[in-house]
Amino acid sequence: MTHAATFTASAFDSSAWHATCRNILKTVGQCSGGIEHTYLSNIGFNVERAVADLPEDHRTAALAIAKNEYQYHTADEIKEWEKQSLAQGLCKHGLGMDHCPFGCGG
Numbered sequence: 213m214t215h216a217a218t219f220t221a222s223a224f225d226s227s228a229w230h231a232t233c234r235n236i237l238k239t240v241g242q243c244s245g246g247i248e249h250t251y252l253s254n255i256g257f258n259v260e261r262a263v264a265d266l267p268e269d270h271r272t273a274a275l276a277i278a279k280n281e282y283q284y285h286t287a288d289e290i291k292e293w294e295k296q297s298l299a300q301g302l303c304k305h306g307l308g309m310d311h312c313p314f315g316c317g318g
């Protein structure tokens with residue numbers, strides 16, 4: 213008959229998670245060459261790696277924060293992003309075919 217049980221010792225520490233996300237964005241921002249596709253992919257990779265270290269029942273909340281506030285995109289969303297780039301006549305990295313450092317222009 214008590215509600216105390218809802219608050220467990222392992223409650224999600226959102227401020228720690230915000231700090232982790234800020235760190236990820238900072239690091240990723242420095243090593244993505246200003247290429248949005250690389251930036252988003254690196255955020256996705258790093259966020260998912262950090263989330264894997266969290267207790268399972270905290271992951272949904274953590275991913276929601278990453279998505280809403282830290283530009284987290286899932287692999288499927290990045291694929292969708294690639295499709296939109298191709299539809300605009302760009303390579304899947306969102307760059308002009310002749311300018312892509314990943315060699316999309318052949």
Ligand SMILES: [Zn+2]
Pocket residue numbers: 303304305306307312313314315316317
């Ligand atoms: Zn490309």
